[in-house]
Amino acid sequence: MEEKNDPSKDVDMNGPLGICDYEGSDYHNRFWDQQGREYEDQVERIALRRLLPPTGGTLIDIGAGFGRLADEFDGYKRVVLFDYSRSLLREAQSRFGDDPRFIFVAGNWYQMPFVGGLFDALVQIRTIHHAADVPALFAELARIARPEGEYVLEFASKRHLKAILRYWLGRQKWSPFSREPLEFVELNFDFHPRWMAGRLIDAGFIPGRALTVSHLRLPLVKKVIPTRLLVKIDSLLQNSARWWQLTPSLFIASRAPASGPTASGDAFFACPACGTILGEVIQGQLSCPNETCHRKWSFQDGLYDFKEPLLDN
Numbered sequence: 345m346e347e348k349n350d351p352s353k354d355v356d357m358n359g360p361l362g363i364c365d366y367e368g369s370d371y372h373n374r375f376w377d378q379q380g381r382e383y384e385d386q387v388e389r390i391a392l393r394r395l396l397p398p399t400g401g402t403l404i405d406i407g408a409g410f411g412r413l414a415d416e417f418d419g420y421k422r423v424v425l426f427d428y429s430r431s432l433l434r435e436a437q438s439r440f441g442d443d444p445r446f447i448f449v450a451g452n453w454y455q456m457p458f459v460g461g462l463f464d465a466l467v468q469i470r471t472i473h474h475a476a477d478v479p480a481l482f483a484e485l486a487r488i489a490r491p492e493g494e495y496v497l498e499f500a501s502k503r504h505l506k507a508i509l510r511y512w513l514g515r516q517k518w519s520p521f522s523r524e525p526l527e528f529v530e531l532n533f534d535f536h537p538r539w540m541a542g543r544l545i546d547a548g549f550i551p552g553r554a555l556t557v558s559h560l561r562l563p564l565v566k567k568v569i570p571t572r573l574l575v576k577i578d579s580l581l582q583n584s585a586r587w588w589q590l591t592p593s594l595f596i597a598s599r600a601p602a603s604g605p606t607a608s609g610d611a612f613f614a615c616p617a618c619g620t621i622l623g624e625v626i627q628g629q630l631s632c633p634n635e636t637c638h639r640k641w642s643f644q645d646g647l648y649d650f651k652e653p654l655l656d657n
């Protein structure tokens with residue numbers, strides 16, 4: 345059974361592409377806190393350390409949630425925790441808000457509120473299964489990445505061993521070998537590895553090293569084998585991705601397109617509605633200087649909020 349990070353009752357279909365809205369969700373407690381997922385957490389951290397350059401300038405964690413992995417970014421000068429859920433970002437802020445390297449930004453990944461060529465590193469773990477339009481997302485990521493920046497992506501694979509066995513035994517109708525994404529619950533997708541690599545290439549990314557992760561994600565195995573041993577075995581097996589990729593979770597590091605601008609000077613935020621560069625926060629607001637746009641965005645208690653513009657009084 346694939347994992348569902350699914351607050352399905354909260355799905356917000358108002359956006360043009362549909363957003364799986366975690367606003368107010370208890371994702372941390374329900375999914376991670378004492379839920380027997382230490383194994384998954386630890387093997388994901390190992391994979392991330394293997395693929396992410398240990399140091400760098402500006403990093404963005406896309407769909408950072410409550411900042412589960414934020415302590416992996418110690419070598420970066422600036423770290424943006426980006427998510428659609430203000431409440432999860434507030435939780436991240438309560439853990440990392442005292443560290444001036446962290447910037448907390450609420451917004452939609454299809455309309456990133458950043459200038460082009462800004463990020464040296466992009467990380468996206470356990471989130472792209474909520475993307476109904478992967479090409480649109482990748483186009484945004486290619487835009488905000490610095491030329492040749494690093495993008496570490498984790499995604500849920502539809503071509504994993506359990507799905508293959510179930511398919512061969514006639515217990516599952518859908519084929520794990522067909523390329524199209526599988527929407528197993530509304531706004532929850534599993535992807536074929538080749539399809540995902542193709543979309544990265546279409547967006548100008550150059551897919552590089554891949555790792556297979558969570559080889560032993562089976563309730564019985566997790567029950568009887570100590571987590572430390574499971575983690576060791578998974579760590580040894582992660583590099584087998586070069587021969588076969590049959591795990592439910594795959595990590596892939598890609599190089600961003602070499603062409604394109606590099607963000608200059610202090611430029612950082614851009615209006616998500618029109619793309620104009622935004623200036624300083626004045627009285628808790630970032631105002632778009634573009635006369636035909638003029639939208640205002642909120643900055644309150646350390647959280648930049650680009651989910652929707654402020655209403656004019």
Ligand SMILES: C[S@@+](CC[C@H](N)C(=O)[O-])C[C@H]1O[C@@H](n2cnc3c(N)ncnc32)[C@H](O)[C@@H]1O
Binds near residue numbers: 366407409413452
């Ligand atoms: C399963 S959680 C993963 C959180 C974190 N990456 C982790 O591994 O613990 C998925 C996250 O993706 C975010 N998300 C979903 N759709 C989004 C969108 N369109 N823009 C920004 N964030 C989004 C959700 O708010 C949620 O926090």
